[in-house]
Structure formats: C-alpha cells, structure tokens
Amino acid sequence: MSDIVVRGVGMHPFGRFEGKSAVEMACDALREALIDADAAWRDIDALYCAHMYAGTGAGHRIASVLGATGIPIVNVENACSSGSTAIVMARQALLAHEYENVAVVGLEKMPRGFMDMDYFEPWRQRVGHAVNPAQFAFAIRRHMHEHGTTERQLALVAEKNHAHSVHNDRAMYRTPISCDAVLASRMIVDPLRLLMLCTPNEGAAAAILTRRKAGHGEARLIGQGLKTAMRGQAIGEHMPTDSPIEPAVDSVTRRAAMQAYDAAGIGPDDLDVAELQDTDSGTELIGTEEIGLCGVGEGGALVESGATRLGGRIPVNPSGGLLSKGEPVGASGLGQVFEIVNQLRGRCGPRQVEGARIGLTQTLGAGGNGCVLIFARS
Amino acid sequence: MSLSAASLPPVEPGLFATNPPALVGGRCASCDALRFPYRGVCPQCQRADVAPTALSTSGRVYTFTIVRGSPPGYCGDIPYAFGVIELPEGLRVIATIVARDLASIAIDDAVDFELIAVGTGDDARQSYAFRRREPA
Numbered sequence: 196m197s198d199i200v201v202r203g204v205g206m207h208p209f210g211r212f213e214g215k216s217a218v219e220m221a222c223d224a225l226r227e228a229l230i231d232a233d234a235a236w237r238d239i240d241a242l243y244c245a246h247m248y249a250g251t252g253a254g255h256r257i258a259s260v261l262g263a264t265g266i267p268i269v270n271v272e273n274a275c276s277s278g279s280t281a282i283v284m285a286r287q288a289l290l291a292h293e294y295e296n297v298a299v300v301g302l303e304k305m306p307r308g309f310m311d312m313d314y315f316e317p318w319r320q321r322v323g324h325a326v327n328p329a330q331f332a333f334a335i336r337r338h339m340h341e342h343g344t345t346e347r348q349l350a351l352v353a354e355k356n357h358a359h360s361v362h363n364d365r366a367m368y369r370t371p372i373s374c375d376a377v378l379a380s381r382m383i384v385d386p387l388r389l390l391m392l393c394t395p396n397e398g399a400a401a402a403i404l405t406r407r408k409a410g411h412g413e414a415r416l417i418g419q420g421l422k423t424a425m426r427g428q429a430i431g432e433h434m435p436t437d438s439p440i441e442p443a444v445d446s447v448t449r450r451a452a453m454q455a456y457d458a459a460g461i462g463p464d465d466l467d468v469a470e471l472q473d474t475d476s477g478t479e480l481i482g483t484e485e486i487g488l489c490g491v492g493e494g495g496a497l498v499e500s501g502a503t504r505l506g507g508r509i510p511v512n513p514s515g516g517l518l519s520k521g522e523p524v525g526a527s528g529l530g531q532v533f534e535i536v537n538q539l540r541g542r543c544g545p546r547q548v549e550g551a552r553i554g555l556t557q558t559l560g561a562g563g564n565g566c567v568l569i570f571a572r573s
Numbered sequence: 574m575s576l577s578a579a580s581l582p583p584v585e586p587g588l589f590a591t592n593p594p595a596l597v598g599g600r601c602a603s604c605d606a607l608r609f610p611y612r613g614v615c616p617q618c619q620r621a622d623v624a625p626t627a628l629s630t631s632g633r634v635y636t637f638t639i640v641r642g643s644p645p646g647y648c649g650d651i652p653y654a655f656g657v658i659e660l661p662e663g664l665r666v667i668a669t670i671v672a673r674d675l676a677s678i679a680i681d682d683a684v685d686f687e688l689i690a691v692g693t694g695d696d697a698r699q700s701y702a703f704r705r706r707e708p709a
Contacts, residue, residue, distance in 0.1 A: 309642065309644045309645055310645075311645035311646070312645075316585070318585035318588070320644070320645060321584055321646055321647065321648055321691065321692070322584055322647075322649070322669060322698075322700045323647040323655060323669065323691070324655055324669070325644060325645070325646060326638075326640055326644045329638045329655065332638035333637070333638060333656065333657060334636075336636045336637065336680070337635070337680070340680045382641055383640075383641055384638045384639070384640055384641070385638050385639040385641075426617075429635065429636075429657060429665050430657060436609070436610065436666075437598075437608050437664055437665060437667070438664075439607070439663055439664060439665075440659060440663045440665060
C-alpha cells in the first residue's frame with residue numbers, strides 16, 4: 196500500500212518583514228521545501244495555497260514567480276485551519292491518483308492588533324461582540340469556573356512555550372519569559388493577559404507531499420480529521436451567535452482528534468510530540484484535554500506537572516508555539532507541520548524530542564473549524 | 574432603558590423589540606427549535622416556517638469577558654463586558670453585560686434585559702444588554 200509521504204518541508208520565519216510580500220515569503224518557503232524534498236518545481240503536479248488575507252489568486256501569483264508550469268492551483272481559505280485543510284485536500288487528491296507530487300503552501304501578512312474579521316456582521320462589530328480573543332476568554336473562563344484552573348497555570352503555558360522558543364530561529368519571540376512576567380502583563384480580555392495571547396504576524400510555510408511507499412526515516416501522514424462545530428457547542432473558537440443548552444456535544448477539536456486517531460489506528464498515549472493551536476494559553480490548555488493527553492479538567496495540572504515541557508512525557512509546542520512564533524493564519528498550520536516533520540526526522544537540535552516517532556498537529560479557526568493531523572516516522 | 578437609548582435607531586433591525594424591551598428570536602413552527610437572532614430558516618429541520626418570538630428578559634451568565642481595548646469597528650466605551658447568557662427556555666445568546674462594577678460580574682449571576690446606547694453623536698445606536706442583578 197502506498198503512503199502519503201511528506202517529502203520535504205520549508206518555512207519562512209514568522210515575524211515582521213517590512214518590504215517583503217506574502218507571495219515572496221511563500222516562494223522562499225516553497226523553494227526550501229523543494230530542496231528538502233530533492234524535487235524540482237517542474238515535478239509538482241498541483242499547488243494548494245492556504246491564506247486568509249493574501250487576496251485574489253495568491254497561489255497563481257506564487258506560480259508566476261516560480262514559473263508558470265500550467266498545473267492546477269487551488270487557493271484554500273479555512274481561517275486558522277487553512278494550512279492543515281490544504282494538507283487534507285492534497286492527501287485526497289493524491290489518494291485519488293489525480294497527482295503524484297503536490298505542493299502545499301501557507302502564507303500571510305497581517306496587520307497588528309485585534310484581527311479585523313469580516314466573519315462578523317457589521318452590527319456585531321459595532322456593539323463590540325466581534326472580538327476574536329474574547330472567544331478564547333469565554334472558553335477558559337468557563338474552564339476555570341468548572342475545574343478550578345488557575346491564572347498561574349495559564350501563565351505556565353506561555354512560560355513553557357517561550358522557554359522552547361529560545362531554540363527556534365524561525366520564531367518571532369525567542370527570549371524566556373517568566374511566569375511572573377506573564378502575570379504582570381496587561382489584561383486584554385479577562386482572564387487573558389497580553390503575554391497569554393499570540394500576535395498576528397507574517398510568514399509562510401510549505402510541504403511537498405507524494406504518494407509512494409515511505410522510505411526508512413521518512414515522515415508520512417497517517418491520520419487526519421477535519422470537522423466543524425455543532426450547534427450545541429456553546430463556546431470555543433466557534434464564533435457562536437446562539438446555541439441550544441441541551442444536548443451537550445463534543446467540541447470540534449475533540450471530534451477532529453477522534454477522527455484522526457481512528458484513521459491512524461492509534462490513541463493519544465502513542466504520541467511523542469504535539470503542536471497545538473496556542474492562539475492563547477487557554478486554548479492550548481483545553482486542547483491538551485481535547486486531544487486526550489489528560490482527562491477533562493486536568494489540563495491545568497498537566498502543564499503544572501511539566502509533562503508538556505521539553506523533556507516531559509509529551510512535549511507540546513516544542514517550536515515555541517504560536518505564542519512565540521506569532522500566528523500568520525494561513526501559514527500557521529503548515530508551520531506546525533514543518534516542526535512535527537522535522538521532529539520525526541530528528542532535525543530539531545536543542546529542541547529535539549528524543550526518539551520522536553509519532554507527532555500531532557492541531558488547528559482551530561473561525562467558523563468553528565478544527566483540523567488534526569497525525570504523522571509518523573517510518 | 575437609559576434615556577439616551579430610547580430615541581436612537583437600532584443597531585440592526587429585528588434584533589430586539591422596544592415595547593416591551595426583549596430580544597426577538599425565531600421559533601420553528603415545525604420542530605419548535607429556537608434561535609437568536611431571527612432567521613427565516615430553522616437550524617434544526619431547515620424548514621422555512623419560523624415565527625419571531627420574544628425571548629426571556631431574565632437569564633444567567635454562562636461565561637463572559639471584559640474587553641480592555643477597542644476592537645475594529647466598535648464605537649462604544651472601553652472597558653466593557655460581554656458574554657454568553659443562558660435563557661430559561663434553553664437558549665444561549667451573546668450579549669453585552671452591564672453592571673455597576675464590571676469587576677463584580679461572575680458566572681451564574683442573574684441578569685435582566687435592557688436596551689442600551691452604544692457610541693456617541695451620529696454613531697450612537699440603540700443596542701441590547703443584560704444587566705447584572707445587584708444583590709439586595
């Protein structure tokens with residue numbers, strides 16, 4: 196049986212790059228991925244291009260820079276899950292024997308501050324209900340109420356990820372930040388403080404996927420789940436306008452993770468490393484529960500135990516996560532793939548998770564869409 | 574309702590009634606599903622037989638946040654609170670939350686509906702909120 200092999204990955208650093216366009220960054224990421232894959236642009240049969248803000252035909256503009264080869268190009272917008280959704284689509288096309296080699300790229304160049312999201316109707320913006328991080332605050336506030344999760348545990352998530360970022364030269368912020376400094380930073384959307392929230396920024400990341408038997412040491416995609424929230428999900432990055440109080444439903448992330456585990460034939464105990472959507476400390480903390488690293492309500496204790504730190508039982512966000520890298524929304528999912536594939540190939544230097552064989556990525560975006568990908572080293 | 578809110582145009586037609594003040598949801602004539610704001614289609618059975626219905630004017634805070642900065646497009650004062658309110662008929666809605674002291678707002682607080690003004694001058698609009706019921 197053939198595998199979906201990640202032949203190569205590339206990443207333009209995430210940060211602020213004045214004078215450099217998103218398309219230019221995407222070309223850098225793609226060229227690195229092609230070199231990593233030992234492939235040429237002319238070998239690529241299709242391009243999936245993920246972004247939210249890059250405008251009309253971003254993928255087509257990338258191809259015009261790299262060289263128009265006449266291949267099909269699909270631009271994919273699925274909010275923060277755009278990049279991982281593009282991977283899911285590339286896999287489907289490969290399995291349908293439509294193509295042999297597919298390039299997937301994510302790119303973004305975003306303004307500073309609160310995201311201006313046309314997801315919301317104008318009246319919601321006007322009355323102040325169109326606040327992206329407020330959705331994260333709703334979820335973690337409820338979690339604190341139900342499970343006794345503390346502000347210090349939230350600060351620990353940020354402290355941990357920043358400690359990891361010191362070893363990642365593609366991250367925007369690379370300095371350690373103490374728990375006390377996180378707790379002293381200014382409140383933005385209670386209970387989330389400035390240093391518990393990621394910053395929207397700029398960057399690109401890419402992967403080359405192919406269908407064939409994986410060689411020794413190669414990374415392959417073994418499981419994937421793509422879901423959207425159901426009406427009964429009260430909170431989460433769902434941008435809910437309303438929900439019925441009963442019956443309770445599993446969150447979109449939990450359902451996407453279950454689908455991915457089922458497809459891979461593994462469970463959370465089999466994971467060696469994970470890159471989770473830490474748009475904020477609360478989302479990572481709840482995410483560790485949703486992907487099954489611990490029980491419901493135990494995410495605070497999990498981060499406190501050190502289990503999710505490099506050297507712990509199951510390191511989460513060894514790259515430094517979005518809290519350190521920033522979140523160029525179209526690129527962030529592929530940034531996670533870049534990290535996990537390199538972890539599985541043992542290429543992460545001082546942030547390498549010893550002997551990592553199976554890794555997971557998780558994204559969560561507006562509209563309540565969640566995507567989980569699982570990769571394994573052959 | 575604050576005096577200033579009474580004479581203002583609504584921020585969006587159809588969200589709420591003013592006399593008496595209440596949110597306007599939709600109830601499906603076929604399956605009884607409830608939603609807010611009103612839409613012509615039922616989210617449960619997808620039929621298009623939905624009647625506008627006034628929602629309860631009392632509820633409880635399910636979760637909330639206090640926003641300290643001004644988000645894009647917002648024209649009101651900061652800080653302000655908004656959150657998810659649970660209504661007794663089994664529906665959760667997003668609403669602004671007003672209180673004498675925003676820091677006093679807590680999950681499970683009882684809240685009562687009222688109309689508020691958002692913005693000033695030509696930007697001012699009538700909008701909706703739930704007010705924290707102060708302990709007697």
